[in-house]
Amino acid sequence: xxxxxxxxxxxxxxxxxxxxxxxxxxxxxxxxxxxxxxxxxxxxxxxxxxxxxxxxxxxxxxxxxxxxxxxxxxxxxxxxxxxxxxxxxxxxxxxxxxxxxxxxxxxxxxxxxxxxxxxxxxxxxxxxxxxxxxxxxxxxxxxxxxxxxxxxxxxxxxxxxxxxxxxxxxxxxxxxxxxxxxxxxxxxxxxxxxxxxxxxxxxxxxxxxxxxxxxxxxxxxxxxxxxxxxxxxxxxxxxxxxxxxxxxxxxxxxxxxxxxxxxxxxxxxxxxxxxxxxxxxxxxxxxxxxxxxxxxxxxxxxxxxxxxxxxxxxxxxxxxxxxxxxxxxxxxxxxxxxxxxxxxxxxxxxxxxxxxxxxxxxxxxxxxxxxxxxxxxxxxxxxxxxxxxxxxxxxxxxxxxxxxxxxxxxxxxxxx
Amino acid sequence: xxxxxxxxxxxxxxxxxxxxxxxxxxxxxxxxxxxxxxxxxxxxxxxxxxxxxxxxxxxxxxxxxxxxxxxxxxxxxxxxxxxxxxxxxxxxxxxxxxxxxxxxxxxxxxxxxxxxxxxxxxxxxxxxxxxxxxxxxxxxxxxxxxxxxxxxxxxx
Numbered sequence: 326x327x328x329x330x331x332x333x334x335x336x337x338x339x340x341x342x343x344x345x346x347x348x349x350x351x352x353x354x355x356x357x358x359x360x361x362x363x364x365x366x367x368x369x370x371x372x373x374x375x376x377x378x379x380x381x382x383x384x385x386x387x388x389x390x391x392x393x394x395x396x397x398x399x400x401x402x403x404x405x406x407x408x409x410x411x412x413x414x415x416x417x418x419x420x421x422x423x424x425x426x427x428x429x430x431x432x433x434x435x436x437x438x439x440x441x442x443x444x445x446x447x448x449x450x451x452x453x454x455x456x457x458x459x460x461x462x463x464x465x466x467x468x469x470x471x472x473x474x475x476x477x478x479x480x481x482x483x484x485x486x487x488x489x490x491x492x493x494x495x496x497x498x499x500x501x502x503x504x505x506x507x508x509x510x511x512x513x514x515x516x517x518x519x520x521x522x523x524x525x526x527x528x529x530x531x532x533x534x535x536x537x538x539x540x541x542x543x544x545x546x547x548x549x550x551x552x553x554x555x556x557x558x559x560x561x562x563x564x565x566x567x568x569x570x571x572x573x574x575x576x577x578x579x580x581x582x583x584x585x586x587x588x589x590x591x592x593x594x595x596x597x598x599x600x601x602x603x604x605x606x607x608x609x610x611x612x613x614x615x616x617x618x619x620x621x622x623x624x625x626x627x628x629x630x631x632x633x634x635x636x637x638x639x640x641x642x643x644x645x646x647x648x649x650x651x652x653x654x655x656x657x658x659x660x661x662x663x664x665x666x667x668x669x670x671x672x673x674x675x676x677x678x679x680x681x682x683x684x685x686x687x688x689x690x691x692x693x694x695x696x697x698x699x700x701x702x703x704x705x706x707x708x709x710x711x712x713x714x715x716x717x718x719x720x721x722x723x724x725x726x727x728x729x730x731x732x733x734x735x736x737x738x739x740x741x
Numbered sequence: 742x743x744x745x746x747x748x749x750x751x752x753x754x755x756x757x758x759x760x761x762x763x764x765x766x767x768x769x770x771x772x773x774x775x776x777x778x779x780x781x782x783x784x785x786x787x788x789x790x791x792x793x794x795x796x797x798x799x800x801x802x803x804x805x806x807x808x809x810x811x812x813x814x815x816x817x818x819x820x821x822x823x824x825x826x827x828x829x830x831x832x833x834x835x836x837x838x839x840x841x842x843x844x845x846x847x848x849x850x851x852x853x854x855x856x857x858x859x860x861x862x863x864x865x866x867x868x869x870x871x872x873x874x875x876x877x878x879x880x881x882x883x884x885x886x887x888x889x890x891x892x893x894x895x896x897x
Binding site for chain 1: 781797806809813817890
């Protein structure tokens with residue numbers, strides 16, 4: 326039993342802790358968010374070059390298979406046999422002419438249509454299905470699939486707006502800048518974090534924790550609060566694009582003199598880990614794009630990657646990092662991106678603290694049964710865009726969009 | 742392969758584990774040669790032909806940077822560590838290096854005293870002899886546990 330969900334303030338400066346530990350809310354999220362009106366990350370076109378190629382993934386907690394059909398188009402279905410409920414596809418990836426459930430060998434095509442049923446007419450006059458058995462009534466549940474710049478998304482909502490419209494201009498602009506040319510996946514990294522998935526979504530929109538929690542960052546400054554930065558929101562505040570601009574030779578120290586975690590004396594013997602090359606004409610150094618509900622596209626210095634947040638339960642999520650390079654990167658750029666790979670991921674110099682902070686928060690919120698509210702007033706109150714990064718506006722607009730989507734109203738008490 | 746060499750490789754593995762389990766992180770780089778490589782590459786990536794390294798260090802100086810950063814800069818889970826190393830095999834020789842493998846299991850015990858398996862996998866090593874000591878010219882850690890429990894701080 327968790328505390329009542331109560332949103333006391335119009336500008337979402339108080340967030341009920343219960344949102345992270347309420348099991349009923351988690352069920353509601355599956356229905357209204359993941360199976361509702363959102364576009365969810367499924368995979369990359371680059372992972373599925375040939376007909377029959379497939380990858381297994383999740384939309385929320387629902388297992389989904391994305392595959393390329395003989396028609397060359399991408400199709401997605403829920404990985405649950407229409408017969409007795411077993412997972413049809415067991416492999417994480419591969420190539421298959423069709424998909425057969427191991428239990429009773431019901432067989433489906435790439436679209437999820439049932440194309441084979443054993444003993445349909447029985448054996449020697451015994452058994453078999455009734456005359457009115459219609460395979461068309463026993464297909465797998467399917468998703469609508471669209472992609473943008475090679476990144477594939479799916480939705481359960483048949484009447485969903487087109488993907489490009491859902492993304493909005495700020496999100497499309499970053500996709501165009503970062504994914505608009507052939508890329509190659511160089512690796513995936515996974516971490517299982519004992520916390521609610523939205524703690525990480527908040528973290529992605531948290532402009533100023535980077536300089537305080539991640540001390541390595543304040544020393545080497547890929548993402549500094551004092552940098553020229555911008556926040557841009559879309560889709561009723563649910564998507565957010567944080568960007569910093571800068572020059573490599575800017576002085577860093579003065580920004581951090583008062584920050585407890587700043588380590589002025591720390592030097593690297595191997596500075597290639599933080600040596601980045603300027604890659605964007607507009608001076609963009611870093612960008613973190615979080616697209617609701619669970620997709621991230623980020624460039625930190627020259628490290629390029631997607632991230633997929635997969636909720637496992639109300640108390641746990643998996644974070645999957647999908648790192649990429651450009652197909653035409655020369656060797657020195659590949660080397661620089663590989664070296665900067667030490668900055669990000671589950672053990673990265675810039676990122677390892679997030680999991681620790683989120684697990685501390687979740688465990689403590691849970692110990693108090695979700696009582697009380699988080700305090701979200703950095704950058705004052707209100708929801709207006711700001712042209713600096715010393716702000717929690719993106720977190721507040723996120724919670725507004727979230728409440729709208731789930732039908733929760735400010736001032737209303739929702740018993741859980 | 743001589744029994745004496747195998748004994749020395751086992752001992753090298755035990756000393757490595759004892760160093761890290763005993764919280765002597767500063768001594769960790771000395772198990773490596775100056776131009777070493779230390780890599781952690783989860784097994785699912787290795788088998789797909791992907792890099793996917795959690796850490797990719799070239800040269801002992803990158804190992805020393807990791808040590809200083811962990812001791813002075815980064816913030817991470819508070820825990821004890823225990824490494825169990827077994828199935829040590831010396832499989833052959835390439836150039837001046839012995840090729841060796843070993844299984845490991847790494848356990849974490851948190852600051853409430855609760856233990857759990859953090860990672861299991863394999864060490865794939867290149868070991869060279871210099872000045873009468875065996876050192877790693879490469880330690881390629883391949884965790885089977887390809888999803889990290891929370892986050893990874895200390896070397897495996």
